[in-house]
Amino acid sequence: MSDAPEKDVSSLFEAPPMAEQERMVEAILFATSEPMSARQIEARLPHGADVAEALVHVRKRYQGRGVHLTKIGDAWAFRTAPDLGFLMQKEQVEERKLSRAAMETLAIIAYHQPVTRGEIEEIRGVSVSRGTIDLLLELEWIKLGRRRMTPGRPVTFIVTQTFLDHFGLESARDLPGLKELRETGLLENRPPPGAPIDLATGEEIEDEDGEADDQDDMFT
């Protein structure tokens, strides 16, 4: 559609050159979160663009590449080349936020390591469920330290290199102390949102995912 005379008169309403339209379609389809029909793409492009042609070009450009432009119904999307599907297997991750109980237990271990389970319970004021410790062990964020040389020789917990990597820390000592937390405003004067505390008992409210601490009868 674009001919020689159009080239030098690049008016506001003129469609950009095809190479440019192709770049645009490529970018739009890359960034979109769902497949888009030609009409949807067209609505985003400058007036006068030829979406059908641009799509043909993009499709050709990606032929034989690691990613293909594929048509799904009447919509278009970039998809991994079918023969490379095996590379995507590890991509399947479900993001989940760590429960409050686990977060607090982890924080205590990070700040007080090496620390025994009994000490964690003393600091948190509630008992620590086996599941919480197991999860942290499984994540390899904590590991067993030396046994305490006290009767019963309880095991202690310390944080791991994996923990430091995950939290981007050089060492657990780099975590700000209470005074520093207060100074930087991290330690707020109000309970942070989403941190319900049962004021009547000081006990923890169960986490949504049902990972409650076992409220042993220990303290009652």
Add this chain to the structure above:
Amino acid sequence: MSDAPEKDVSSLFEAPPMAEQERMVEAILFATSEPMSARQIEARLPHGADVAEALVHVRKRYQGRGVHLTKIGDAWAFRTAPDLGFLMQKEQVEERKLSRAAMETLAIIAYHQPVTRGEIEEIRGVSVSRGTIDLLLELEWIKLGRRRMTPGRPVTFIVTQTFLDHFGLESARDLPGLKELRETGLLENRPPPGAPIDLATGEEIEDEDGEADDQDDMFT
């Protein structure tokens, strides 16, 4: 050790041709929105692949396209070309407007990193307001660096890969105006003459000798 058996074994795991490796890298990076380090990519590729070389090829292939391969710290990601941003209004995320204090604090951390809270306050002449550091941590634009080996061993802050990604920087060395600031000596740690007065608190500033090394880490 004879050559023959080795060869047989390695042939089992022989790396695919470079063109194929390139496709794989392309597919892997296309499938994720998070930057991936060469090592992470390598872990997904068949044994013996040369990720560094494949990345060079992919980067070249996408030069001038609607989508670019960008380097972010030591990681890589596909990003749309900045000049096409106007097409993507629908994908634009509502940006949280940063306060002037937060923007300045961020800039000070980026240009002076690793930097302590005291130093930020000394530069801005006011105490760091409650929640500023909190907000920047939450955005994952800053993180904790090593503690300063000075009295009190204060925590330090540095910028993150997410920061680099957000501002389209390949490394902290590419911060705008960095060279000029260095040349004019404005990034030097110049202690106040004589009895130092901290403008933020009216207190004496800690002895900050011998930390010039720290400061150079990022930029040399």
Add this chain to the structure above:
Amino acid sequence: MPDDQFDADRVSTEDRLAAEALVVDLDGFEGPLDVLLTLSRTQKVDLRKISILALAEQYLRFVEEAKRLRIELAADYLVMAAWLAFLKSRLLLPPDPEEEGPSGEELAAHLAFQLERLEAMRRVSAQLMGRDRLGRDFFARGMTESVTSTRKVHYRASVLDLMQAYARIKTRDDFEPLHFRRGPVFTMEQALERMKGLIGHAIEWGELSQFLPEGWILDPKKRRSAMASTFAASLELAKLGQVELRQDEAFAPLQLRARQARS
């Protein structure tokens, strides 16, 4: 001379107006250094050539103006005023060879450096914010692919979560409404239950304190409760003929062991 006089008056009128404007707008300023930087712009010169003496005077007028208008200034503004008054005297008076410390010129040079540095940080901050930004000018892949086959839960937690969790534990007590809280008590029943479980293994003499339950050892209050109930429980067990108790002398640690099977 008259020219100078006139000049000084004119400047001071301008300054007064500027100071008034600043005072009215005080909320918009981020501390004394910010005010100084704003004032320095009225000199309309390169920050390197700025007159710190003039700047100090401008600032002092600003503080006076605030006082006249009965506006309460934050302490750091007053600290700065005091310091600038000191600096001014140093700059005006001939140097006293007796006096220790840095010269007025050194102090002025450092203040100029601080102002220049702050301005530079403002400038680069604006440059940084004006860059093409992810999610606004350039974009990440919108349709991340995931092949359903291997499922892996990825737990997300940031260092901020970690610090907040810790801060939360450490401040929890602050948020509790006032109510009488029964101190932690380790009951005699609990102690008895526990001792019965342990006593079978206590073949050798051991001190009573070794039998305290985990979690009741560090906090002195809890320790006291546990000690009392454990002691009572051991008396009870002695009465039942299950343990033997001994004490070398008054106030020496109490020792106990399981009563030998046949006696």
